[in-house]
Amino acid sequence: MSENNRLVHFGIGAFHRGHQAFYLKLLNEQLPEADRWYYTDVNLRDDTRRIPDALKHQQGLYHFKRIAPDGTAQYIEIDSIDRVEDASADPSVIERIFNDSAVKALTITVTEAGYYLTDSDDLNLANLEISHDIKVISQGSGQPQTLYGYLALALLTRQSMASGAITVATCDNLRDNGKRLEKAFGQFIEAAELSDLSNWMSDNVTFPCSMVDRITPVPPANLSQEIKRELGVDDACPIMGEDFEQWVIEDKFATDFPPLEKVGVTFTNKVHAFEEAKIRILNGGHFLLSYVGALRGYQTYDENVRDAELNEWLKQYHQNEVIPTIYDRPFDLEEYRAIIISRFSNAYIADSIERIAMDSISKFPQFILPTVKLNLERDYIPTAAMRLIAHWYCFLALNISGRLAFNYKDPYLAVAQGWMDQADPIDAFLRDPDVWQGLNQHYPFFGESLAIQIKQTLDEYEERYP
Structure with missing residues (x-):
């Protein structure tokens, strides 16, 4: 693992590996080694361990087959993830990851259902998994089951640091995603009676909105064999996706953020x-x-x-x-x-x-x-x-x-x-x-x-x- 500035990602899916990690790969190609950024990827669910386990075995390296509508394909080695952890097996890994001043931002992909929102955009506090996590965080022990529990562990760790300011950027297809996550998480920590954390967050955490786009389907079963045939390397967790990508993110960062505008990301106040x-x-x-x-x-x-x-x-x-x-x-x-x-x-x-x-x-x-x-x-x-x-x-x-x-x-x-x-x-x-x-x-x-x-x-x- 490098000593460079770092991002952390919650939810290790094909989209993240074909989008945020892909953009970071492009950026690092333009930067000297000392200025590069790397990802720590964190699995949150015990039913999604297979790919993170394979990715960890490969030290975060994998290949991305990028395909144009005419069938033209590129095989790109992605090396911007250099640490993979599984918090679903050991939630204490969250503290170890975030207790690092080199970590500047957290990005998230958990799909719409993972936000547990009601029709009024409030957190569904009656949900059994949410109520479980409120209890876990209130008591300071146990295994979280939702994004909110893990995010609370991460921000409690940052709160204890002298330089803990951090950007939390959700990258899902949820309208006003940053605003909605900030509101729902505020309700979560209020229910967990974490008023000190709430006060600290107001000066040290931002939740920018973003729009992300790339189609990254489930890769075919024979993609590993294709990579082996075309490149002569073994890869147990390659991905594939279209040759179109877009990332628009609100210019609202708590601290340093990678200069992704160099590789086509749009920073704007009109997401x-x-x-x-x-x-x-x-x-x-x-x-x-x-x-x-x-x-x-x-x-x-x-x-x-x-x-x-x-x-x-x-x-x-x-x-x-x-x-x-x-x-x-x-x-x-x-x-x-x-x-x-x-x-x-x-x-x-x-x-x-x-x-x-x-x-x-x-x-x-x-x-x-x-x-x-x-x-x-x-x-x-x-x-x-x-x-x-x-x-x-x-x-x-x-x-x-x-x-x-x-x-x-x-x-x-x-x-x-x-x-x-x-x-x-x-x-x-x-x-x-x-x-x-x-x-x-x-x-x-x-x-x-x-x-x-x-x-x-x-x-x-x-x-x-x-």
């Missing part, structure tokens, strides 16, 4: 405009079309885009309902949409519908609901969104009933199961307060129209899924 365009055009399109593809038996997302009917549905959704309701435009949105369609069609990435479709119940209010709401506010009925939302409901209903075989993963699946257990499942879905946040009560005509669309969609798949 929200970039974020809104990306989440609603890219993530929203990814989300909605994945369930139609699943119902049609497709395996990868590029199959959706090659289906002329689905491509047209997505075009209608983007051009008629999303782009007209994005009012702060940091770039040409139609040009951006065209780039996204090209990225979606990359058959060499072969991004699995299974990966994109997971965690839908927590994603819907982030990716889709704002577009629906803004269209209703302008007295426009979002018919394309309605058609696609109906397919989402149909997907859930058929999967839960066992009629659609699909490896669907969602920590909130019990919520959808609750809809299906009601006498009128569609009505239960349309009344769910966390999913709709009162929208169907405020616009009853929309809810009634969507219910009709859902019934029609279910009828369309009756023969295929008897």
